[in-house]
Amino acid sequence: MIYRCVATAIAIVLVTALPARAQNYAIEAEIKQAVPYSAMLRENPRLTLDEYNAAVREVARRQAGPSSSTSSRVGGTTYYNDNTGVTGTATRVGKTTYYNYSDGTTGTKNKVGQTDYHSLTSPRGRTTSGTSSQVGQFQYHNFSNGVSGTSTQIGNTRYDTFSNGKSCTTTKVGSYNYTNCN
Numbered sequence: 001m002i003y004r005c006v007a008t009a010i011a012i013v014l015v016t017a018l019p020a021r022a023q024n025y026a027i028e029a030e031i032k033q034a035v036p037y038s039a040m041l042r043e044n045p046r047l048t049l050d051e052y053n054a055a056v057r058e059v060a061r062r063q064a065g066p067s068s069s070t071s072s073r074v075g076g077t078t079y080y081n082d083n084t085g086v087t088g089t090a091t092r093v094g095k096t097t098y099y100n101y102s103d104g105t106t107g108t109k110n111k112v113g114q115t116d117y118h119s120l121t122s123p124r125g126r127t128t129s130g131t132s133s134q135v136g137q138f139q140y141h142n143f144s145n146g147v148s149g150t151s152t153q154i155g156n157t158r159y160d161t162f163s164n165g166k167s168c169t170t171t172k173v174g175s176y177n178y179t180n181c182n
Contacts (some may be wrong), residue, residue, distance in 0.1 A: 028060045050124065071177045118143075 037052045069082035078090040080101070088101035099107035104123030109116050116132040131144035132151075139151040141162070149162035158170040168181040 028056050031056050031059055068181070069179045071179070072175050072177075 021025040081086040102113040107120035114134040119129045141149040156172040160168040170179040
């Protein structure tokens with residue numbers, strides 16, 4: 001069971017391309033005791049210590065509670081801030097949006113018709129790409145790591161659900177967006 005949680009956490013880290021930052025070190029220690037790096041390495045010989053630690057932090061964060069973030073648009077730039085301490089910007093130039101985050105993650109989104117093409121690169125050089133296609137009120141997402149999802153907006157609230165079990169709700173209040181994920 002915990003192996004699946006760690007594997008799911010790795011997938012979440014790749015989808016978001018942001019390293020998880022758990023503050024609850026007691027939970028991390030519990031996870032590391034239950035599933036040591038050596039056991040995970042036997043299951044996946046290419047797993048690095050950094051990937052293992054990131055996955056442990058993500059599982060601990062998920063056990064500790066939901067994540068949240070805010071964003072606000074000023075001119076052509078959107079500013080992000082989440083409860084893990086990561087901040088970032090998204091700047092749109094024509095049909096391309098450029099992402100830069102305080103943890104070193106960078107990315108782009110290109111819009112062609114009703115489809116967005118995403119690419120995010122983590123500070124360790126791992127790239128996750130994907131597409132999001134708009135069909136009516138629904139948006140369908142497919143990512144290179146096998147995760148897929150759907151989104152829909154009702155009024156000022158957007159609902160996102162992903163195949164890895166993660167779901168998010170984003171509510172727009174004035175010029176701010178408030179996002180909560182489980």
